[in-house]
Amino acid sequence: VLPPIDRLFSLIDFLGVGVGALGGALAAARDTRYRYDLVGVIGLALASALGGGITRDLILQQGPPLAFADVRYLLTALAGGLLGLLFSSQMFADRFGATHFGAGTERAIVVVDAAALGLFAVAGSTRALNAHLGVLPALLLGGVTAVGGGSIRDVLSGRTPKIFERGEFYAIAAAFGSAAFLACDMLHLNRSTSTLVGTLCGFALRMLSLRYHWRTRSIRVEQSS
Amino acid sequence: VLPPIDRLFSLIDFLGVGVGALGGALAAARDTRYRYDLVGVIGLALASALGGGITRDLILQQGPPLAFADVRYLLTALAGGLLGLLFSSQMFADRFGATHFGAGTERAIVVVDAAALGLFAVAGSTRALNAHLGVLPALLLGGVTAVGGGSIRDVLSGRTPKIFERGEFYAIAAAFGSAAFLACDMLHLNRSTSTLVGTLCGFALRMLSLRYHWRTRSIRVEQSS
Amino acid sequence: VLPPIDRLFSLIDFLGVGVGALGGALAAARDTRYRYDLVGVIGLALASALGGGITRDLILQQGPPLAFADVRYLLTALAGGLLGLLFSSQMFADRFGATHFGAGTERAIVVVDAAALGLFAVAGSTRALNAHLGVLPALLLGGVTAVGGGSIRDVLSGRTPKIFERGEFYAIAAAFGSAAFLACDMLHLNRSTSTLVGTLCGFALRMLSLRYHWRTRSIRVEQSS
Numbered sequence A, B, C: 001v002l003p004p005i006d007r008l009f010s011l012i013d014f015l016g017v018g019v020g021a022l023g024g025a026l027a028a029a030r031d032t033r034y035r036y037d038l039v040g041v042i043g044l045a046l047a048s049a050l051g052g053g054i055t056r057d058l059i060l061q062q063g064p065p066l067a068f069a070d071v072r073y074l075l076t077a078l079a080g081g082l083l084g085l086l087f088s089s090q091m092f093a094d095r096f097g098a099t100h101f102g103a104g105t106e107r108a109i110v111v112v113d114a115a116a117l118g119l120f121a122v123a124g125s126t127r128a129l130n131a132h133l134g135v136l137p138a139l140l141l142g143g144v145t146a147v148g149g150g151s152i153r154d155v156l157s158g159r160t161p162k163i164f165e166r167g168e169f170y171a172i173a174a175a176f177g178s179a180a181f182l183a184c185d186m187l188h189l190n191r192s193t194s195t196l197v198g199t200l201c202g203f204a205l206r207m208l209s210l211r212y213h214w215r216t217r218s219i220r221v222e223q224s225s
Helices: A005-027 A036-059 A071-087 A090-098 A103-130 A136-156 A171-186 A193-212 B002-028 B039-059 B072-086 B090-096 B103-130 B133-156 B171-186 B191-210 C004-029 C038-060 C071-087 C090-096 C101-131 C135-156 C171-186 C192-211
Strands: none
Touching: A005 A036, A005 A071, A005 A090, A005 A136, A005 A171, A005 C004, A036 B039, A036 C171, A071 A090, A071 B133, A071 B171, A090 B103, A103 A171, A103 C004, A136 A171, A136 A193, A136 C101, A136 C171, A171 A193, A171 C038, A193 B072, B002 B039, B002 B072, B002 B103, B002 B191, B039 B072, B039 B103, B039 C038, B039 C101, B039 C171, B072 B090, B072 B133, B072 C135, B090 C090, B103 B133, B103 B171, B103 B191, B133 B171, B133 C038, B133 C135, C004 C038, C004 C071, C004 C101, C004 C135, C004 C192, C038 C071, C038 C101, C038 C135, C071 C101, C101 C171, C101 C192, C135 C171, C171 C192
C-alpha cells in the first residue's frame, strides 16, 4: 500500500494524463477547419497526454516508455480522449444545447492541468536524477516532460509549439517547479517533500500567471531603421 | 531456410518498404511548389519507408532500429527512392511522354501498399508482444508502425498527418488488422496463422474502403448559433 | 591528457555546438512575425545545437544521449543561446546601433559552422561503426547527426527542413565528409587520420559551395502539357 502522499502524487499523475487527453481531444474536435476524424481526435488526445512522458523515457533509455509498459496510462488517456469525443458529439450538443463545458468544469480542468504541469516537471527531473544525470539535464528533462505532450500535439497540428511563442506562462512555470524540486533535493530533503514543494511551486506560478494575466514578450527588437 | 509462409511475409515486408519509398519519392518529386531537391526526394522516401519501423524500435528499446541494423531495409528503401526519382526525371518523361505510371502499375502499387499496411501493423504488434507489452499497447504500436512512416513524411512536408484528417480509411484498417492478429494470438493460434489472418484483415478492409469509397467524417459538430 | 589532434576535434565539437545554438537563437530572435519569447529562443537554440546528436544517440540506443549525459554540451549550447539573446537585445542594439554582427563575425560563424558540419557527420559515422552498424547505415547516421539539429529546428518553426529544399549544398557536404571518412576507415587508416580527412572534405565542399554559389535544383519536371 502506498503512503498517502504517494497516493496523492499518483492521483495527480493520472488525472493529469486524463485531462491532457481531454484537452487534446477537445482542441482537435473544435478545429475550425473541420479537419480531424475519429483517428485524429483520439491520436491527438494520446499525443497530448502521453507525448511528454514518452519523450522523457526515450531519452532516458531505461526500457519501453511507461506509457506502453503500464497499461493504466493508455487506458486513462483513452478515457480522456473518449470523454472529449462525447462532449463534442451532436448527441451531447442536442441534449445540453452546448458543445462547451460550463464555467465550473472549465475551471476544474485548468486547475488539474496546472497541478499536472508541476507534477510532470518534477517527475521528469526525478527520473533523470535516478538515471544519474546531472542537475542541469534534470531541469531540462523536467521541462520536456511537462511541455512535450502539448508541443508534439502542436507540431502534429501543423503549428509551432505554443510554448515557444509569446503568450502564457507555461514552460517557465514547469521549469520553476522543477528547479524548486532540484533545490530541495540538493538540500537533502526527502523525495516526498521535495516533490510536494516542486509541484506546488509549478502549480502556484501557473495559477498566478493565469489570475494576473502575466504574458511573456517577444524577444524580437524593433529595428530603428 | 525459411518456411514458405515466412518467406511470403518477408517478401511483403520488403515490397512494402520499397513501395513506401517509391510513394514518398514520387510525392516529393511531384510537389507542386517545386520545393524538393535530390536530398529532399531521397530523404522523404526513406522517412516514408522506414519511419514507422524506426519509431516502433525506438519505443521498444531493444537495440538500434532494424532499419539501421539490417542493411537490406536501407538498400530496399534506397532502391524504391531511386526508382521514384527515375520515373520523375526529364529523361523518363521524354522517352515515355509521361511522368506518371500507367493504370496497371498504379493499381499494383495500391495493392502492395495495402498488403504492407496489414503486415506492418501485425509486425508492430508482434514485436510489442515479444517485448512483453500488453494487448492494448501492442495494438497502438501496430498502428504506429503501419502509419508512422507516412505521418513523419507529412510532418516533414509541413502538413498535418493525413491519417488524422477526414478522408480515406487507413489507420482504421491498420488497427483492424492488428486487432485481428491479437485476437488470434489470444486464442492461441500459432503465430504464422495469426499473422496471416491479421494481414489479410488489414489488407481487405483497406481494399474494400478504396473499392467502395468509404470516407471517415469530421468529428466537429456544426454549431447551431 | 588528449593528444593534440583529439583536442582539435573536441574544440571543433564544442565550437560547433555553441555556433549551432547561436544560429538557432538568432534565427528565432529575428523572426519576422515576432513570435518567439525567451523560451522559444532558448528552446530553438538547444534544438539546433543538440538535436542532431540526440537523434543519433536515440537511434544507437547506448544509453542517454551525450547531450544529457555530459553536461558540457548543455552548458555550451546554453552559452551560445544566451549570446544570441544578448546580441538580439535592445541594450545591444542601443549601444552598437545594430542587431547584426559585422562582416568579420558573420564570416567566422560560417567557417565554424562548416567545420562543425564536417565533424558532426564524421562523429555520427564513428559512433555508428562503434555500435557495429554497416557502412551504409553509418553514412546515413553521419548525415542525420550533421543536419538533424537544423531540421528539428525547422520543423519546430513550422516549416519543411531546409535541407530537403533546393538551395544550398548542406546535406550533400555532410554526406561527402562522412563518405570520405568511411572510405579512409575501410582502407584501415587510423581513426584520427580518417576523422581529419572526413572533416576536411565536408568542410571544403561546404565552403566551396558557398564561395561559388553552387545550388541544388528542384527534382520536379516541368510538364509538357
